[in-house]
Amino acid sequence: MVSTSKYVATPPDTNGFIPYETEAHGVWRDLFAAQQPLLAGRACEEFIEGLHRIQLPSLRIPQCAEVSERLSEATGWQVTPVEALISQREFFRLLSRKVFPAATFIRSRQEFDYLQEPDIFHELFGHTPLLTNPLFAEFSQRIGEIGTRAGHAYHDGLARLYWRTIEFGLVETPQGLRAYGAGIISSHQELTYALESNVPERRPFDLMDILREPYQIDVLQPLYFVLQDFRQLLDLREGDLIDGIDAARPD
Ligand SMILES: [Fe+2]
DSSP states (O other): OSSOSSOOOOOOOOOOOOOOOHHHHHHHHHHHHHHHHHHHHTTTTHHHHHHHHHOOOSOOOOOOHHHHHHHHHHHEEEEEESSOOOOHHHHHHHHHTTTTEEOOOOOOGSSOOSSSSHHHHIIIIIIGGGGGGHHHHHHHHHHHHHHHHHHGGGGHHHHHHHHIIIIOOEEEEEEEEEEEEHHHHHHHHHHHHHOOOSSSEEEOOHHHHHHHOOOSSSSSOOOEEEESOTHHHHTOOOHHHHHHHHHSSSO
């Protein structure tokens, strides 16, 4: 969910196939090789299990259709290629139908380490593994359903919750602090920074705190919210979310 893009998505052909250049596959291969060794001890178990299940190729950019096949076996979700920019309304509508919209371009080598826009590596490597997890898949769909039912006035509030969980969430586990947010897990810099640096603030997950805090899309995050347990996501009730968004609006 970003408002501007300097990247142009490669459109799919009539069969939905996106013909990437050799160099684009090379960027994926190098991103994958750099990121995978960082996951152990940093990404949560559920993500690592999901990555195993989704079996992304390490040497080439996969097509959304092949990822969808394994995803739908697990939870009924699909990934669909979209232009880099889609409206919040369309975004929530797709999530409500268990469809994850994926920006299809891949970053340039100049932005190899840090990218403020979601590219295909972020979308597929960062997001799809946890969408194989029933609890996480249900939470993602629920955000889409609430966004679709509640309408535009609630989209910014839901975007804050989405940002602090699905994009940049941390979770406490018996083995220690772990990342589950796709924005962290797909970023070489942010995965170590979010967990190991003394710079960012880490607060316990709190709905009202999240709804009151604006977020920045163009920096390593100064603040992360930490779940005690993934169940906290499903414990969020629609009525509480709607009331919370209303209560958090500036006067
Ligand atoms: Fe994302």
